[in-house]
Amino acid sequence: MSAPSLDTVRTLQPSAVLGLGLYRASRVVPNADVVEAIDSSDEWIQQRSGIVERRFATPEESVVAMSVGAAREAIDDAGIQPGQIDVVIVATVSHLLQTPSAATMIAHELGSTGAAFDISAACAGFCHGLAIASDLVRAGSARHVLVIGVERLSDITSPTDRGTAFIFSDGAGAAVVGPAETQGIGPVVWGSDGGKYDLIRQTEDWRDVVAVGSTTMPHLVMKGAEVFRWAAFEMAKVATETLERSGVRPEDLDLFVPHQANMRITDAMARSMKLPDTVRIARDIAHQGNASAASVPLALRQLVLDGEARSGDTALLIAFGAGLSFAAQVIRIP
Numbered sequence: 001m002s003a004p005s006l007d008t009v010r011t012l013q014p015s016a017v018l019g020l021g022l023y024r025a026s027r028v029v030p031n032a033d034v035v036e037a038i039d040s041s042d043e044w045i046q047q048r049s050g051i052v053e054r055r056f057a058t059p060e061e062s063v064v065a066m067s068v069g070a071a072r073e074a075i076d077d078a079g080i081q082p083g084q085i086d087v088v089i090v091a092t093v094s095h096l097l098q099t100p101s102a103a104t105m106i107a108h109e110l111g112s113t114g115a116a117f118d119i120s121a122a123c124a125g126f127c128h129g130l131a132i133a134s135d136l137v138r139a140g141s142a143r144h145v146l147v148i149g150v151e152r153l154s155d156i157t158s159p160t161d162r163g164t165a166f167i168f169s170d171g172a173g174a175a176v177v178g179p180a181e182t183q184g185i186g187p188v189v190w191g192s193d194g195g196k197y198d199l200i201r202q203t204e205d206w207r208d209v210v211a212v213g214s215t216t217m218p219h220l221v222m223k224g225a226e227v228f229r230w231a232a233f234e235m236a237k238v239a240t241e242t243l244e245r246s247g248v249r250p251e252d253l254d255l256f257v258p259h260q261a262n263m264r265i266t267d268a269m270a271r272s273m274k275l276p277d278t279v280r281i282a283r284d285i286a287h288q289g290n291a292s293a294a295s296v297p298l299a300l301r302q303l304v305l306d307g308e309a310r311s312g313d314t315a316l317l318i319a320f321g322a323g324l325s326f327a328a329q330v331i332r333i334p
């Protein structure tokens with residue numbers, strides 16, 4: 001007897017982003033407040049990164065609290081109820097409890113008993129989550145998937161580390177992915193280069209912290225110039241390939257929403273991709289800083305709130321960071 005077919009999905013269900021939401025950490029911290037500890041200046045930070053001020057969380061603004069805020073807005077925007085969420089995917093590197101995941105608590109607070117899990121792909125996490133969510137909906141494994149990118153990097157950034165203290169920030173962004181009449185999320189282009197594992201990393205693992213009797217938390221360190229070169233050159237190629245794989249020409253693109261790592265990286269990518277002036281480019285980093293996994297959904301939602309992104313527009317998303325890892329896709333704005 002032949003084995004039974006387990007395939008109950010006859011045709012792929014088109015998937016799309018149905019709603020977006022954001023939560024910005026409430027403390028606005030200008031460059032003037034971080035420069036002394038790192039012997040820097042407002043002028044240097046603005047010139048080298050484009051950052052004017054960043055958002056830091058208050059003690060109450062936990063990873064879970066910020067996620068719930070962004071998620072509620074996205075669920076509302078999608079016009080569904082929390083109970084309709086089948087899967088919650090949370091991309092983060094700053095939920096500081098090894099287990100359980102942040103996702104189950106977030107799902108519970110929202111009122112969902114769907115599958116819930118965290119993923120760790122640093123700044124590229126949200127675009128990884130979006131790719132997984134899209135394929136879950138397409139294959140019929142879920143009807144609605146909530147994807148959250150959230151960070152409280154102020155917990156794991158040293159205020160005296162010159163290479164990172166002025167960059168990283170806190171916040172959350174969310175998207176609801178669900179069924180649509182036509183496909184609204186293009187094929188993901190993603191990958192990694194573990195040969196560059198040490199370029200952005202936590203200083204030491206928890207056993208080493210205990211072994212040396214340290215009383216301070218490990219923090220993030222980054223070889224910024226090397227990451228910059230990789231991002232500016234390699235990620236422009238990935239972005240171009242993503243457009244090609246989705247069948248979108250640069251002149252047909254409405255929005256470019258890259259990871260908000262550095263304004264100069266964004267400009268270099270746009271130049272190298274020869275994006276026409278008609279493409280609106282996300283520049284959320286100026287007043288948010290780099291919120292890692294939250295950066296792309298924060299920037300995306302802000303473009304909608306500002307009226308820069310309109311329903312039906314085509315947006316290229318690309319995120320990249322520690323690992324090194326990256327993921328990119330084209331989406332239709334809900």
Ligand code: UT7
Binds near residue numbers: 163261
């Ligand atoms: O989110 C994950 C992905 N992350 C990224 O993509 C970040 C990529 N990297 C960057 O954005 C940039 O490398 C930084 C903004 C982090 C640094 O800018 P940079 O232009 O690459 O600076 P650098 O490290 O090459 O240093 C240039 C100069 C040096 O001085 P000299 O040797 O030219 O005299 C540094 O000592 O700037 C000096 N410098 C600083 N000066 C003031 C380095 N850090 C600072 C600082 N303030 N914080």
